Every structure is written in C-alpha cells, then in structure tokens.
Amino acid sequence: MEKLNTLAIDIGHNVNFDTGAIGIRKEDELNMEVGKELIDKFKATNINVINCTPYNAISLHDSLNQRVVAANKGKADFFLSIHHNSCPGGRGAEGLCLTGGIAEQVGISILNEIEELGLYNRGIKNRRDLFVINQTIMPALLIECAFCDSESDMNGYNPERVAGAIFNGICNVFDIEKDLSGSFNENQVYYNVVKGDTLYKIAQKFNTTVESLVELNGIKDENLIYVGEDLRIK
Structure with missing residues (x-):
C-alpha cells in the first residue's frame, strides 16, 4: 500500500493571467468550490494538506510555477490539480497524468467514484505536456471534474458531492482513515x-x-x- 503523508491540492486557475473556461458556469468558480470542499474533507484525516493555489501571478508561467514550487518545497507525496473542462459536445470527467503509476491508479479510483454520481467516465489520458505534471517531483494528477459548458453535466451539478467522490477515491487507494483529528495545513504557500x-x-x-x-x-x-x-x- 502506497503511503500518503502530505497531499498538495491545486485549485486550478483562479488567478490573474490564468483564468479558466466560461460556459454555463465559470470554471474558476467550480474549481474553487470543489477544491475548498476537498480541503475541508481532509481536515477529518491525519493527512497534511498544502494548498498550492497562488494568490496572484504576473504571467501564466508564473501561476503554474508557483503551484509546482509550493508542492515541491512542501515535500508533498502526491499532487492533485482540480479543473473543469470545456468543449462543445463534451461531457463527463477525466484524469490527466503520466500513466502506468500511482497517479493513474488514483485517477481511476476517483473517476469510478465520480461515475457513481451520474457523470460520464472519460477515463485516464496520458499527458506528458502539462507543466504541473512534468515539473512536480511527486506523482501528479489533474482531474477534469466535468464540462462547465455541458447542460447534462451542469444540470444539478453538486461541487460538494464531487469533492466527496474525489476524497473517497484518494482514500481508497491510500487506505486513509477518516474522521480522525490530526495535523492539517492548508496554507503552506510559496511566492516567486x-x-x-x-x-x-x-x-x-x-x-x-x-x-x-x-x-x-x-x-x-x-x-x-x-x-x-x-x-x-x-
């Protein structure tokens, strides 16, 4: 069983020079809602959480780099980036990572949980071109929770339930005990x-x-x- 002591959570976009897609809902808002709920759920475990989301940025590269620096310097064991997709006709959730390792296992576990909510499971995609996946020194996974421009995905979309599905998917792989009082740090932040x-x-x-x-x-x-x-x- 893989061991997880520190989890880096990156709430995608949500900073100047790095804003998300806009559809029926704004990706920035959805990412923040799911990310905050997920961080809150880990308060009931003994897992230390690093919130890698920057407070501001001077460029897209700076935004991405700050997220990576926070995770790397915080010595996280796993990096998770929360996003929502946008593409005409698209629907469902998918995971982006370097396939063949623990990141893929976590992604499959999360997607199985999200599928139980009624969202289409688009599977795992091998993405070696993503900055946050290439530059982090720990296994990294980017989850596209749903399509923010899809009527079927956004109809009744519940960020808290999606966060719960992600939480359960991670706990299943790392065998994390829930409802414990333990260490928690969501505010470890680095600035370039x-x-x-x-x-x-x-x-x-x-x-x-x-x-x-x-x-x-x-x-x-x-x-x-x-x-x-x-x-x-x-």
Whole structure:
C-alpha cells in the first residue's frame, strides 16, 4: 500500500493571467468550490494538506510555477490539480497524468467514484505536456471534474458531492482513515519574487508581516531579496 503523508491540492486557475473556461458556469468558480470542499474533507484525516493555489501571478508561467514550487518545497507525496473542462459536445470527467503509476491508479479510483454520481467516465489520458505534471517531483494528477459548458453535466451539478467522490477515491487507494483529528495545513504557500517586490509589499499582499517572512526564510538582510527567489509565505 502506497503511503500518503502530505497531499498538495491545486485549485486550478483562479488567478490573474490564468483564468479558466466560461460556459454555463465559470470554471474558476467550480474549481474553487470543489477544491475548498476537498480541503475541508481532509481536515477529518491525519493527512497534511498544502494548498498550492497562488494568490496572484504576473504571467501564466508564473501561476503554474508557483503551484509546482509550493508542492515541491512542501515535500508533498502526491499532487492533485482540480479543473473543469470545456468543449462543445463534451461531457463527463477525466484524469490527466503520466500513466502506468500511482497517479493513474488514483485517477481511476476517483473517476469510478465520480461515475457513481451520474457523470460520464472519460477515463485516464496520458499527458506528458502539462507543466504541473512534468515539473512536480511527486506523482501528479489533474482531474477534469466535468464540462462547465455541458447542460447534462451542469444540470444539478453538486461541487460538494464531487469533492466527496474525489476524497473517497484518494482514500481508497491510500487506505486513509477518516474522521480522525490530526495535523492539517492548508496554507503552506510559496511566492516567486518579481521585479519591484520588497518584503514589505509582499507582506502586505499576503496579509502577513516582514518579521514572519524573515523568520520563515532565514533572511539576514530584510532589504535584500532577489528576483526569481522563492519565498515561503506561510
């Protein structure tokens, strides 16, 4: 049985320069609803959760990179990215990953649970071209929960039930016990320094303090940070 101590959850898009599809519902909103519900469900387990969703970004690459950095630096054992699809005539849920390993097993388990909700199971797709799958150092899976432009998918769509299906699918593979009081951290966040940043500006942006940033990152001179540097925020 594979062991899962820390799970990285990435709520897809939801940041400037990286917004999701718009159909009957907005993908950003659906991703956030499912992602928050999923994070909340893991509070009842002893699994540590890292929320990899950035607070802001200066480009699409920056958005994707921040998600990967948060997972890698947080030493997650598994990375899960929550998305919703969009394509005329499309319907159902699918999993995108490097096939042949634990990510595919988790994807199959999740899709089987989602199928029980009445959504079409589109199966697992081998996607070696996705940044968050290629750049994470742990097994990674992107779940397209449904099509946000499909009337059949969106009719009565329930994000909480979908989050429950994802939760059960993960628990089934990793044999996770539910309803336990244990460690939980949904706010471990890293930020990639850009031109013009200061510790004060970053602290204001993330509602923290310069002192906290200095302590978390072992900074010796608070006036000296570098473009491209990855700072832990929380």
